[in-house]
Amino acid sequence: MLDLDRIFSGMIRVLEDRVLPELTSGYARGQLHAVLELLENLQGRTVWGGPLLEGEAAMLDSLAAEAVAELGDPQDALAVRLRSFVADPPSLLTDRVQTGRALVCDLVAGGHADAGALAAMVDAYLTNDAVMKALGLKTSRLAEISQG
């Protein structure tokens, strides 16, 4: 997840240094200054959150619990980490998601998700998360961004 302060500082800099000098309308300049003040005061006061991230965290919780049951050896290092995640997940939402994702990556890299029930569980998480996030995306302005 891109650091929110960096997003704010990038937006502020481009609006102030690149857009503002091009504006000649007094009304537009006033509105832009108001936007800049809003952005400057949002900076440092926001954190990532919302239903998409919470939805992914819930899916990761379920996957971790199911994976613990599927992994045969309870002493396996990955199984220990999964149990720890299930029993005591990080309190900050972003940390919980990052930790959960790291566990999924290790399940994949370790070959645990190549076949069988665990593969189906991992693929179900990947699919549901991708669909959920794609549905949450707004229509892209990429054509306008490319052409100006």
Next chain:
Amino acid sequence: MDFQAQLQTFLARVTGDPAASIEELRRHTQGFSMETMSFVGNWREAGALQKRRLVLRRQPEAGLLEPYDLRPQVAAMRALQGVMQVPPLLWFEEDCAVLGAPFYVMGFVEGDVPLPMVAPGAELPIPDADTREALAGDLAENLVALHRFDWRGAALEIFAAPSGLRQAAQMQIDVWRGYYERSRPGPLPMLERAFRELDRRARAIAEHGQVSIVHGDFRTGNFLRKDAHVMAVLDWELVHLGDPMEDLAWACSRLWRGQTDLAGLLVPRARFLELYRQAGGGEIDVARVAFYDLLGAVKMAAIMLTGIRAFADARTDDVRMAIFAHQVDGLNMVIAESLGLVPSLNN
């Protein structure tokens, strides 16, 4: 000395005319990678006044394809003059002292660049079906000319040559895994899953087969056209030696189809593959196209992550790089489709 004066000094040097001048210098915002400028150059050559519209492409400080090295694309464009539609390459300057970064200058080519984007319900960039069909045919012919070019006889020692198609596949996995590893902001399960699948599929590719020059970004959005004719294939940053199926898969990728079934918003995917075959490109290997289709989606994610990293590290203030942070979420659907996790929306 300002940029225009520096450019004028360069033009005077390469043309041998101390009185060479430039005018109408413009910076273009299209594209997310190389900096692109156009200008008119005036100089005397053998006593005759030359007045030519030129295009300058300069290596950016940071961006989607860093670390940059302009030499492979320059070598390829030089080798391919007269083989297919390539912009005329005039000068290449590696010395950063000249204009702040390496750059090359090409002759201006007339034409427009159709983009592979269409809003839901909106008209296609090229509305006429006959024009799209003919243009796709010309595009396929250019691609075949590229793939059939005998690179072993050309001065292309800058390229790493794979021993065969399996190694070519593995080399591309390594390239894009490198981009991914250098730029990822944290663990990304979909990409880990995709790389594992790519490794598995690459092992099944037969080593024997034709290794070609691969453009690496051959698609709608990267060529100039006039009516149904390709005037110039552009954007050679990703050129390398590899499997010709890689270009085919990329040209037909879901990434450039919008909500249609049209490869590059031109013709149906199967039709483009057929046009390539008819143009002399040989049989289509469906499994290798599928491999490179997945690799293409992964490559796009790795490119986006590289731009995000450049922005996150404040090496660029181009906020366009920041939008990729949420666009990667959309890209996960394309990867899921290539992995077979979700049904194909259109083929």
